[in-house]
Amino acid sequence: MTHWDVHHPPRADSKTFLVTGANAGIGYFVAEQLAGTGATVLLGTRNTAKADSAMTSIRSQVPDAKLGHLRLDLSDLSSIKSSVDTLGIERLDAVVCNAGVLLEGQPRRETAEGHELTFATNHLGHFVLVHQLMPLLEAAEAGRVVTTGSFVGKSAELDLEDLQSKRDYQPKRTYGRSKLAQMLFAFELDRRLRAAGSTVLSVVDHPGGALDSLTPPRPVHATSGGWKFPAGLLLQGKDAGAWPAVRAVLDPDVRGGEMFGPRVFGMRGEPRLEPVRGKLADTALAARLWTASVGLTGVEVTR
Template identity: 90%
Template sequence: MFGVTSTLNGSLLMTHWDVHHLPRADGKTFLVTGGNAGIGYFVAEQLAGSGATVLLGSRNATKAETAMASIRSRVPDARLGHLRLDLSDLSSLESSVDSLEIERLDAVVCNAGVLLEDQPRRETAEGLELTFATNHLGHFVLAHQLMPLLEAAEAGRVVTTGSFVGKSAELDLDDLQSERDYQPKRTYARSKLAQMLFAFELDRRLRAAGSTVLSVVDHPGGALDSLTPARPVHPAPGGRKFPAGLLLQGKEAGAWPAVRAVLDPAVRGGEMFGPRVFGLRGEPRREPVRGKLADTALAARLWAASVGLTGIGVTR
């Protein structure tokens, strides 16, 4: 069972985190980008079970409705909503956030992303490489637009979903748009590294500004479609699951680190959560932040480049 103990100085300490018995979050509001499918769907489903209001950020209203119906079939009293959100269209994000009829936002899970396998390089209407724009720059701008709502919460959180492959990527700050040598999987990995670097830099800036908002990173480990439980948004997979099931996991389990990053009262800004077993599968645990992820100079340079590409900062 989930438990919290109080230390002498009044801080909260987790005694155990049980993915099947989450703490209640009644009265709170969470936004999950890409909440209509994949890991984002399972993040939304699990957070809905905590009693919170969960908003699914998706550009496709029909897919969002299907996802919400699926969640309600498992969480009958779920409080859900849809926010039309197209992260590849940076100019649309301000109006999307303005359409939210809420006074505060307790957390945003920056989960949505694209991987354009076996496709040529594509650009957004604003002339930005599509994968990097959607996965990193879209969330960079979204965090800026949401900051007043996050600061209105008692302790708002920006939870950024990175990737295991992002840890080993090399970020070319002179070619963030992959104009010289575009390779879809490499571009995706670089975009996920950029997301994680942004999240850690965001927390440093929030702490320096005295903000109550925390920025936290999670990653799902090795989450495969073939190991994922069936849902209307994710049909039952076929084929054999062995031996992948010994090393990897489904997307339901891949959602656990993000859910913990949102709900665990012991979470602190600048932390990272991933699966327990070799960072690939298992219950979520706190991971050390090291290597490129701890490179503050690299993160600061990426931040400056992101401001240059979008024209905005993130903290006000």
């Protein structure tokens, strides 16, 4: 691959991208950086007021940004189709499946449909969303599904017999499992897209170690203070955590089934191509998760 300059990504003036969870955190910076390329960026969030604040913040950095809001509640699977139906666009060049929740310090919660909330939001919601978006992605010249995983997801253990964490629920462990599920889904999706002869690519990214205290302030994101040294030697801000997703969306050399993460020990630095190995390369596990996800959602992503 050619050298990737995180500060000067290629222009994307005629393209349209959707970023879930774009009102704060890494998703916000993905949207801000993509807006700087001239693309139309749609912010997929539940809260309209927060989306408006995020768009105001992006325009303070990118005055000519072309932005829109898709009201999207990934925890409510039955609402996703009607949300997508409101888009009113003919094609979508990429969706960044970034939104996620970690219910630290809270008891196990279920959605109205009876799914554990973290798993439903982080994995099942995106599974359904990609299903609904596939016709728009297929209509693009080379659509992309970019799934934001997590460093902790690499070391998680997925229990296919307890995807809803009904036994011994622990918030951080459930979060890690949900991120592993997202990454496995993304790799399995690409295999199925290739088998179907689709032009859509599925790519994975992860942000490494991204801290609030190392993140530049924005109107929607105030840094929390704290010590920047020595954390800055090993970790990075959420603006840099967005770089792998942005590269996965824009780099013309990207191929389906690839994964991008920070260059330095997978924790900080410019995005680079990473090997897919271990559990992430377990095609049997991914296929079983896919079957389970179809059963839980009632949708089949590829056509």
